[in-house]
Amino acid sequence: MDKDEHIDLLNRHVDYLELQYNWIDSLGHTKPSNGIFYLLERFHLNHRAAFSNSSDIEVLEKRLLRLNAHCVLLTLSQDAVESRYIESRGDAWKSYVMNNHSTVTEACQKFLEDQNQLRMCAKQSLxxxxxxxxxxxxxxxxxxxxxxxxxDAT
Structure with a gap:
C-alpha cells in the first residue's frame, strides 16, 4: 500500500473508534474510571516513522487524543534482541527476518535502529x-x- 492507502486505512479505524466512543458517551460511560479503552498494536507509531513529514498523521493523532488514546512501545535491550526477536518465534519467522539480512547481527542491528526510530517518533507524537x-x-x-x-494518566 502507498501512503494514502495507509492513511485511509488508519482513518477508517479511527472512524469506527469514534462511533463506538460517541455511542458509549451517549450512555454516560466515557469517563476513564469506567474502564473503557481500546488496545491497538502498532497502530499510528509505525506510520509516523514511515511518513515522518505527513500532516495526516498529526491530524489522526489529534483525533485519537480526543478518544484519550495512549501509546505503548514494547522494546528489547540489545542483549535480548537475538533470543527474543529472532530465535523465539520459530523457523518461519527467522526465515522471514533473515530474508533481508545476511547475518543475525545485521538483523539485530536493524531491529535496534528501527526501535530507536520508534522512540524518536513517540517523542514527536501527540x-x-x-x-x-x-x-x-x-x-x-x-x-x-x-x-x-x-x-495514572487519567
Missing part, C-alpha cells in the same frame, strides 16, 4: 507513550504496567 522493556517476556506484569499507566 499521544502519550509508555515504553516497556520486554526482555523478560513477563506478559502478565506488562499488562498490569499498561493498565496502571493508563489509570
Amino acid at each position: 499521544i502519550p507513550t509508555l515504553e516497556i522493556n520486554t526482555d523478560e517476556a513477563d506478559w502478565n506484569a506488562y499488562a498490569k504496567q499498561i493498565l496502571m499507566g493508563i489509570n
Whole structure:
C-alpha cells in the first residue's frame, strides 16, 4: 500500500473508534474510571516513522487524543534482541527476518535502529507513550504496567 492507502486505512479505524466512543458517551460511560479503552498494536507509531513529514498523521493523532488514546512501545535491550526477536518465534519467522539480512547481527542491528526510530517518533507524537522493556517476556506484569499507566494518566 502507498501512503494514502495507509492513511485511509488508519482513518477508517479511527472512524469506527469514534462511533463506538460517541455511542458509549451517549450512555454516560466515557469517563476513564469506567474502564473503557481500546488496545491497538502498532497502530499510528509505525506510520509516523514511515511518513515522518505527513500532516495526516498529526491530524489522526489529534483525533485519537480526543478518544484519550495512549501509546505503548514494547522494546528489547540489545542483549535480548537475538533470543527474543529472532530465535523465539520459530523457523518461519527467522526465515522471514533473515530474508533481508545476511547475518543475525545485521538483523539485530536493524531491529535496534528501527526501535530507536520508534522512540524518536513517540517523542514527536501527540499521544502519550509508555515504553516497556520486554526482555523478560513477563506478559502478565506488562499488562498490569499498561493498565496502571493508563489509570495514572487519567
